[in-house]
Every structure is written in C-alpha cells, then in structure tokens.
Amino acid sequence: MSSGLPGNPADTVGGAATARALCVLAPNPSPMTLDGTNTWLLCEPGSDQVxxxxxxxxxxGHLRAVIDAAERQGRRIALTLLTHGHADHAAGAARFAELTGTQVRALDPAHRLGEEGxxxxxxxxxxxxxxxxVATPGHTSDSLTFHLPADGAILTGDTVLGRGTTMVAHPDGVLGDYLDSLRRLRTLAGEHGVRTVLxxxxxxxxxxxxxxxYYLAHRAARLAQVxxxxxxxxxxAEEVVARVYADVDRALWPAAELSVRAQLRYLEDHGLI
Incomplete structure (x- = not known):
C-alpha cells in the first residue's frame, strides 16, 4: 500500500522468473491486486510434473491458460498449493482441480480439496x-510462504508484494504474527541463501x-505514526487513516483501515496506548 521497495524488480510481470518458476498473470488488476494475481508454475528441469x-x-480463461502453459512444455500439473485463502488467490482452485485432477493443499481445511493439508x-x-x-501468518492467519531452495527463492503470496506493502487483514490478520513472519523471512534471506522474492x-x-x-522498517515507522x-x-481507525495514510491513494484506505485496526490492537496489547 505504498511505493519504494528496494532492489531490482522486473520490468514486467509474467513469464519465466527462475530456472524452476514460471508466472502466468491473472486478468484481475485492481488497486489491491496490482497487475493481477501471479499464478506460479514450478517444475524441476527435466521433469514433466508441475x-x-x-x-x-x-x-x-486464466485457469486454462495456466494448464496451456504447462502443456506447451510437455508437462502435466501434478499438485496445486495455496499461499492463503483469499479469493484472488484461491477462488479458482476448485474448478482448477476439476480441470487438472489434482488435489489442492492449503493450511486452512476450508480451502483444501483432498485429505492432505x-x-x-x-x-x-x-x-x-x-x-x-514456511508458516508466515499475519496478513491472514493461514498465510504460508514456499521456499524453493534450488533457486534461492521464496513464494510469498501476499506476505511480501512485488510493489508497495501489504495489509494486515484484521481481525484474522495479526500484526505481531506478521512481524514475526517477516523476521522469519529475513533469516531465510540472510542465512539460508534466499535472494529472490516471487x-x-x-x-x-x-x-x-x-x-x-524494508517491510520491517516500514511497519515500525507506521506503528510510530499511529x-x-x-x-x-x-x-x-478512520481518523488515524486520514492522518497517517494521507500519502496513500484513497482507493486503498479501506485496506489501510484494516491494518490500522491491527496496529491499534498491537499497541494496546503492548501497553503503548
């Protein structure tokens, strides 16, 4: 919900990102979804399983485009995973399972199709x-990150975005959990060879x-502002948003309000307000 991420982001979204990761961009752009949802296809070189x-x-159309992307490479989709259950990531999962015959694995049982979570x-x-x-709750209680060690990459869902910052979706999302998750990812990046965020x-x-x-520093700064x-x-929360998020597009203020409610709860729980 703000600009200024460091590093060297790719100029475009979609296509091959690493030796094992290919992105198919969903046609659902919005202020909340940026260019759209990134659907990731992962495959070991030489394997036919995605x-x-x-x-x-x-x-x-998007679901079939994902299947087509695999088939063009002579590969079949063997498994579907969810980073979390928000509709822009997961609403197509049931239909995708029908089209591919795969199980859908997720942390939240409500979003699983099959016995394995x-x-x-x-x-x-x-x-x-x-x-x-990697368990990375905070944006939502069921948020996961997938570490792809062979490529030094992490698939972060909404925990870390490619542009701007994400919201903590109060009350399901909890700021303390989110900060812990970011620290967990910092350890992966600092000590376990993770270089790339997908x-x-x-x-x-x-x-x-x-x-x-940057995300950790941004959260600390926002907390101080709140x-x-x-x-x-x-x-x-509305008054806080108008004061603290005045630099943010008003279309994002409803999401900012959820984050502010999470921030207020965090400050209250820690006796800071």
Missing part, C-alpha cells in the same frame, strides 16, 4: 522439485533481504 501455486480467481516445516517433493513450507502480486524482487528489511496520531487525539 506444481501450481495459487491458481487465482474464478476465471475460466499443509503445515510449516513440511517438505514437498514432486518430480524432483523440493519446496519447503510474490503473489507485482514483479519479481531480486533483493529478498533488502525487501524484507501511536503519535492517537496521542494527538485521533480516536477512531
């Missing part, structure tokens, strides 16, 4: 491809560590 992350909205710490192996599941929206980011550190706004007499 893992799809976030099939995206209920859009028949996902939890942090799991390792998924499909056709030689290795993905490590986000759920926006372009690829080439500086994973710088991007996560605390100052309350001290100055703001009594409602």
């Amino acid at each position: 893992v799809v992350v976030d099939p995206g909205p209920q859009d028949e 996902l939890t942090g710490g799991q390792v998924i192996e499909v056709g030689g491809l290795e993905l490590r599941v 986000p759920g929206h926006g372009p690829v980011l080439a500086d994973a560590l710088g991007s996560v550190e 605390e100052t706004a309350v001290e100055a007499g703001c009594r409602t």
Whole structure:
C-alpha cells in the first residue's frame, strides 16, 4: 500500500522468473491486486510434473491458460498449493482441480480439496522439485510462504508484494504474527541463501533481504505514526487513516483501515496506548 521497495524488480510481470518458476498473470488488476494475481508454475528441469501455486480467481480463461502453459512444455500439473485463502488467490482452485485432477493443499481445511493439508516445516517433493513450507501468518492467519531452495527463492503470496506493502487483514490478520513472519523471512534471506522474492502480486524482487528489511522498517515507522496520531487525539481507525495514510491513494484506505485496526490492537496489547 505504498511505493519504494528496494532492489531490482522486473520490468514486467509474467513469464519465466527462475530456472524452476514460471508466472502466468491473472486478468484481475485492481488497486489491491496490482497487475493481477501471479499464478506460479514450478517444475524441476527435466521433469514433466508441475506444481501450481495459487491458481487465482474464478476465471475460466486464466485457469486454462495456466494448464496451456504447462502443456506447451510437455508437462502435466501434478499438485496445486495455496499461499492463503483469499479469493484472488484461491477462488479458482476448485474448478482448477476439476480441470487438472489434482488435489489442492492449503493450511486452512476450508480451502483444501483432498485429505492432505499443509503445515510449516513440511517438505514437498514432486518430480524432483523440493519446496519447503514456511508458516508466515499475519496478513491472514493461514498465510504460508514456499521456499524453493534450488533457486534461492521464496513464494510469498501476499506476505511480501512485488510493489508497495501489504495489509494486515484484521481481525484474522495479526500484526505481531506478521512481524514475526517477516523476521522469519529475513533469516531465510540472510542465512539460508534466499535472494529472490516471487510474490503473489507485482514483479519479481531480486533483493529478498533488502525487501524484507524494508517491510520491517516500514511497519515500525507506521506503528510510530499511529501511536503519535492517537496521542494527538485521533480516536477512531478512520481518523488515524486520514492522518497517517494521507500519502496513500484513497482507493486503498479501506485496506489501510484494516491494518490500522491491527496496529491499534498491537499497541494496546503492548501497553503503548
């Protein structure tokens, strides 16, 4: 919900991003989804099995475009994963499962199709491809990140975006959890060779560590601004948004209000207001 991410984002969204990751962009652009939802196709070189992350909205043309992208390379879709259950990432999952015959794995049982779920710490192996599941709650309670170690990449869903910053979707999203998740990703980037962010929206980011550190600094600055706004007499989330997010497009103020409510709760829980 603001500009200024560091690093060298790609000029365009879609297409090959790493040796194992290809993006198909969904046609659902908006102030909240940026260029649209990034549906990721992951495949180990030489394998014919593809893992799809976030099939995206209920859009028949997009779902078939994802399948076509795999088939053009002589590959088949073997598994579908969800970073979280928001509709722009997951609404097309049931139809996608019908078209591909795959199970859909997610943290939240409400979004699974099949018996297997996902939890942090799991390792998924499909056709030689290795993905490590990282619990990153905060944007939503069911948010996950997928670590692709062979490419030094993380698929972050909405936890880190390719442009701007994300919201904490109060009350399901919790700011304390979100900050912990960002610190977890910072450790991956700083100590485990993660260089690239493959986000759920926006372009690829080439500086994973710088991007996560920016997010942490941004959150700290916003918290301080919210605390100052309350001290100055703001009594409602709406009043805080008008003061603190005056630099943000008004189309994003409803999302900003959710983040402010999460920030206010965090400050209250920590005895700061």
